[in-house]
Amino acid sequence: MRLKMPLNTIVFTVAAMLVIAGTAAVCAIVWRNGELASLRETGEHRLTFATSQLQNEISRQDYIHHIIALDPDVKDVLAASPARPGSYPIHRKLAMIGAEANTAAIYVLSRNGTVIAASDDSSPVSVIGTSHLARPYFLGALTDGSSAFFGIDPAAGRTSYFLAEAVRDGETILGVTVVKIDFTAIEGTWEAAEEKIVVTDENGVILLSGIPAWRYRTLAPLPSPTKAEIIYSDRYLGEKLDPLAVTKNDKIGRDRMISVDYAGGVSTYLMQSTQMFEHGLTVHRLVDTTSLIATERDGGIIGATLASLLLTLILYLRQRQRALSIARQSQAELRSAVAERTRELQVANATLQSEFDDHRRTERELRRIQSELLQASKMAALGQTSAALAHEINQPLGAIATYAASARLLDERGERAAVQTNLDAISGLVDRIARITRNLKRFARKSQDDPAVVFRLREAVERVLVLVGPQARGAGITVDTQFGADALICAPPVPVEQVILNLLQNAMDALADTPAPRIDVDITEIDGQAILSVVDNGPGLDGEALERLFEPFFTTKPAGIGLGLGLSISHGIVESLGGRLAADNYPGRGARLVLSLPLHDNSIGHREALAIA
Ligand code: ADP
Numbered sequence: 001m002r003l004k005m006p007l008n009t010i011v012f013t014v015a016a017m018l019v020i021a022g023t024a025a026v027c028a029i030v031w032r033n034g035e036l037a038s039l040r041e042t043g044e045h046r047l048t049f050a051t052s053q054l055q056n057e058i059s060r061q062d063y064i065h066h067i068i069a070l071d072p073d074v075k076d077v078l079a080a081s082p083a084r085p086g087s088y089p090i091h092r093k094l095a096m097i098g099a100e101a102n103t104a105a106i107y108v109l110s111r112n113g114t115v116i117a118a119s120d121d122s123s124p125v126s127v128i129g130t131s132h133l134a135r136p137y138f139l140g141a142l143t144d145g146s147s148a149f150f151g152i153d154p155a156a157g158r159t160s161y162f163l164a165e166a167v168r169d170g171e172t173i174l175g176v177t178v179v180k181i182d183f184t185a186i187e188g189t190w191e192a193a194e195e196k197i198v199v200t201d202e203n204g205v206i207l208l209s210g211i212p213a214w215r216y217r218t219l220a221p222l223p224s225p226t227k228a229e230i231i232y233s234d235r236y237l238g239e240k241l242d243p244l245a246v247t248k249n250d251k252i253g254r255d256r257m258i259s260v261d262y263a264g265g266v267s268t269y270l271m272q273s274t275q276m277f278e279h280g281l282t283v284h285r286l287v288d289t290t291s292l293i294a295t296e297r298d299g300g301i302i303g304a305t306l307a308s309l310l311l312t313l314i315l316y317l318r319q320r321q322r323a324l325s326i327a328r329q330s331q332a333e334l335r336s337a338v339a340e341r342t343r344e345l346q347v348a349n350a351t352l353q354s355e356f357d358d359h360r361r362t363e364r365e366l367r368r369i370q371s372e373l374l375q376a377s378k379m380a381a382l383g384q385t386s387a388a389l390a391h392e393i394n395q396p397l398g399a400i401a402t403y404a405a406s407a408r409l410l411d412e413r414g415e416r417a418a419v420q421t422n423l424d425a426i427s428g429l430v431d432r433i434a435r436i437t438r439n440l441k442r443f444a445r446k447s448q449d450d451p452a453v454v455f456r457l458r459e460a461v462e463r464v465l466v467l468v469g470p471q472a473r474g475a476g477i478t479v480d481t482q483f484g485a486d487a488l489i490c491a492p493p494v495p496v497e498q499v500i501l502n503l504l505q506n507a508m509d510a511l512a513d514t515p516a517p518r519i520d521v522d523i524t525e526i527d528g529q530a531i532l533s534v535v536d537n538g539p540g541l542d543g544e545a546l547e548r549l550f551e552p553f554f555t556t557k558p559a560g561i562g563l564g565l566g567l568s569i570s571h572g573i574v575e576s577l578g579g580r581l582a583a584d585n586y587p588g589r590g591a592r593l594v595l596s597l598p599l600h601d602n603s604i605g606h607r608e609a610l611a612i613a
Contacts, residue, residue, distance in 0.1 A: 016311050023307035024300040031299025032292055036270070039287050040255065043272045047285040050197045051274050053186055054208075054283065061103045061181050062163050066146075068097070068177040069165040074108055077117060078167055078174035091128075094119040104160060104182030108167075110175045113138050127155060132178065136234050137164040141176040150207060150279065151235035152216075158184060159207040159215075161279075183208050196269065196286035203230060205241055207281070213262070218243045219284075257289070370572075371448045377569050378498050381505050382444060388471035393436060396429035403429070439466045443501075447494035454600050457487035457496070457530045458523050464500045468508070477508055477517040487523050487530035490600040491577045499570040499581070503534040503593045506566065509557065510538030510590060529579075529596040538590035541583060549583050 005013075068074055077090050094106045098119030105127075108117035113133030120127065132138045140147025141164035153160040161181040167174045190197045190210030199208035200219060203226070209215045216239040222230075232238050245261035248268070259268040269286035276283060407422035442463075461481065472479050489496070504519065511517035520535045541549065548554040550571040555564030567581070574581045579597035586592040 019311065020304050020307040023310075024304040027303025027306070028296045028300035031302070032296040034299075035292050035295035036252075039270055039289075039292065040272065043270065043285055043287050046195065047197075047272050047274055047283060050190070050195070050285060051276060051283045053189075054183070054199065054281075055276065057183065057186060058161060058181055058279070061101055061179055062148075064097065064101050064103060064106060065163045065165040065177045065179040068094070068106060068108070068179075069167045074117070074177065075167060075169060075174060077108065078110065079169060090117045091119075103179055105178075105180040107132070107178040107180070108175060109138060109178060111173065113176075116175070130155075132176075134234070135162070137162040137178060138176055140164060141166045141178075142173060148279070149234075150201065150281070151233075152237045152239065153180065153182075154237060156182070156184075158182070187212075196288075198284045198286070200282050200284065201235070202280050203241075205236065214244060216241060219246065219258075220249070258286070260286075371446070373565065374448060374495075374498070374569055374573075375446055377502075377563070377565050379444065380563070381498070381501050381566070382440070382467070384505055385468050385471045388474045389436060389440065389467065391474065392470035393433055396433050400426050400429050436466060439463050443467060443494060443497060445494075447492060447498075450492035450494055452491050453493065454488060454490045455493055457489055457532055457597070458483045458485075460493060460497050461500055461521055461523065461532065463493075464497050464504060468501060468504050472504075472508055472519070475508060475511070475517070477511055477519060479504075479519045479521065482520065482522040485523055485525040485530070487525055487532070488600045489530050489597045491597065495573045496577070496597070499573055499595060500532065500534075502566040502570045503595065506593070507534055507536040507538065507591070509562075511536055514538050514590075525599060528599050530599050532595040532597075533592055534595075535586045535592045536590040540585040540590040546583065546585075550581070 071093075073090050073093060090108065094108065094117055097103075098106045103119070106119040107115050107127070109132050110116050113131050113135070115127050115130050115132065118127050135149070136151075137147045137149040140149065146163075146165045148164075149162045150159065151162070152158065153162075160183070163179045163181070165177050167177055187208055187210060189195075191212065193210075195210045197208075197210045198206045198214060198219075200206050203222065204218045204220055205222075206214050206217050206219070216236065218241055221243040222241060227241060230236060231241055246258055247261055247266060248257065248259035250257045252270075255273070256271045257268065258271050259266050268289045270289055270292075271284055271286050273282050273284045275281070403422045403426045407419045407426075410416075410418040410422065461483075465479065465481075469479070504521075507519045508517075511519070514537055516537075518537050520533075522531075522533045522535075524531045524533075545554075545556065550567050551564075552568040553564040554568075555562035557564075567583075571581050574595060574597070577597055579595065582594045582596075584592050584594075
C-alpha cells in the first residue's frame with residue numbers, strides 16, 4: 001500500500017533535513033576550527049619550547065671555543081714545534097672545562113687540522129691524532145677566524161653543531177679550537193615524550209628528529225641534481241636523503257596539514273614551523289589530528305541534535321499556536337453561537353411574554369365573560385321565578401293592607417287587643433316578605449368572588465325553595481324534601497344555591513306536562529361526601545340528553561326559553577368546588593340529578609355554619 005503524503009509535509013520534511021544537514025555541517029566546521037585553534041595554541045607553545053631548547057643548548061656552549069682560543073696553555077701547546085698530540089696536561093684542562101660546561105667535545109686542532117688536544121682524551125676512543133683538515137668548520141676558522149657548521153659527525157654518526165675559532169699569536173694563526181654540540185639528549189626527550197618534532201635545514205633534510213626513522217629523510221623529494229650535488233657533502237656524508245611518504249601537504253593559514261604514510265598507516269598531522277634564521281634551521285612540530293576528526297564528528301552530531309531539537313521546538317510551538325488559534329476560534333464561535341442563541345431566546349422570551357400577557361388578558365376576559373355568564377344565567381333562573389315571587393310578595397302585601405285598614409277601624413272602636421293581633425299579623429307578613437327579598441337580594445348580587453364559608457347543604461336547599469317554592473306551588477308541583485343529614489360543607493354559598501336552583505328549575509320545566517308532578521329532594525352523607533339528589537317524575541333523559549347534558553348550548557327547550565347553559569355552568573361551579581354533578585334516569589320515575597360536594601371537617605365546629613344560617 002502506498003502512503004500519500006501531503007505536499008507541504010514533504011516540503012517541510014525536505015527543508016527540515018536540509019536544515020539539520022546544514023547545521024550539522026556548520027557545527028562540524030565550527031567545532032573543527034575550535035579544536036584546530038586549541039591544537040594550534042598548544043602547538044605554538046610546545047614549538048616555542050622546543051626551539052628554545054635547541055637555542056639554549058647552543059647558546060649555553062657557543063662561548064667555550066672563544067675562551068679556549070685565548071687560553072695561554074692552548075697557545076703554548078700550539079706554538080710548540082712540532083706539536084705532540086696526547087702528551088700535554090692540556091687534555092685534563094679541556095676535559096674539566098668540557099665536563100663543567102657539559103659539552104659533547106672540545107678539540108684543539110693544529111695548523112694542519114690534526115687533533116692535538118681533546119676533552120675526551122681519557123676515553124677509550126681517543127680522537128687525538130685524527131684529522132679535521134677537510135672539515136668545513138676548520139677551513140672556515142682558518143679563513144674567517146671563526147665558523148659554525150651543522151652536519152653529521154663522522155665520529156658519532158649523528159648530527160652535531162661545530163663551532164670553531166682560530167687561535168692566534170698576533171697575526172699568526174697557531175691552530176683552531178672546536179666545540180662540538182650534541183643534540184642526542186634533546187632528541188631523546190622528544191622521543192620519550194612522543195613529540196613529533198623535526199628540525200630541517202635549508203634543503204628540507206631532517207637533521208634532528210623525535211622520530212629516529214625520519215632522521216636524514218626529506219619532507220619533500222629533492223630535485224635529482226641537487227640531491228646528487230649534496231648527498232656526499234660534509235653535512236650528509238652519503239646518507240640517502242630519501243623523502244618521507246607524504247601523501248598530502250596543504251597549507252592552512254601559517255601552518256600545513258600533512259599526511260604521512262609510515263609505520264603501516266597514514267597519519268595526518270597539523271605541522272607548525274618556526275625558523276631559526278641564525279642557524280639556517282627550521283623547527284617543525286607535528287600534531288596528531290585524530291582528535292580533530294572526532295571533534296568534527298561530535299560537532300556534526302551536536303549540530304544535528306540541536307537542529308532537530310530546534311525543529312521539534314518550532315514544530316511544537318507551531319502546533320501549540322495552531323491549537324491555540326483553533327481553540328480561540330472555536331471559543332469565538334461558541335461565544336457568537338451563545339450570543340446568537342441568547343438573542344433568539346430573548347426574542348422567544350419576549351414573544352412568549354407577550355403571548356403570556358395576551359393569554360392572561362384573554363383569561364381575564366374569559367373570566368369576566370364567565371362571571372357575566374354566571375350572573376346572567378343566575379338572573380335568567382331568577383327571571384323564571386320572578387312572576388311567582390311577585391305573586392308571593394303581592395299576596396302578603398294585600399293582606400297587610402287589609403289588616404291595616406281593619407286595625408284602623410278596630411282602633412277607632414277602641415278594641416286595642418284586636419288591633420294588637422292585627423299588628424302582630426302584619427309584622428309576621430312583613431317578616432315573610434323580608435325573608436323573600438333578603439334571599440332575592442343575596443341571590444341576585446354578584447357572588448363570584450365570595451369567600452368560602454361553612455354551612456349546611458340543607459339550609460341552602462331551604463333558601464332556594466324560598467325562591468322557587470311559589471313557582472312550584474303555582475305549577476301544582478309537590479316538592480318533597482328528605483334531609484337525612486345536615487351535610488356540612490365549606491364553599492361560597494350563592495354558587496351552590498345557583499346549582500340547586502338550576503336543578504329544581506329544570507325539574508319543574510320537565511314536569512310541565514306531567515300529571516301529579518312531583519320533585520323529591522334528598523340529602524345524605526356518603527363516604528365524606530354530601531349528596532343532594534333531585535328526582536322528578538317527568539319524561540326523564542333520552543340517550544342524546546344523557547350524553548350531552550353538560551355541554552354548553554345543549555337544550556331541548558324552544559328557542560328563547562332555554563339557552564342550554566344552566567347545567568354546563570352548574571357543572572363548572574361544582575367542579576371548581578371539588579365536587580361532582582351526575583345525571584341518570586330514576587327507575588320508575590323521571591330524571592335524577594345528583595350533586596356531591598366534599599363534606600367539611602367537623603372539627604371546625606358549627607359556629608361558622610350557624611353564622612351563615
Ligand atoms: P336549559 O334549561 O336552558 O335547556 P340546561 O343546561 O339547564 O339548559 O339543560 C339542558 C337540557 O337538559 C334541557 O334542555 C333538558 O332537555 C335537559 N334536562 C335537564 N334537566 C332535565 C330533567 N329533570 N328532565 C328532563 N330533561 C332535563
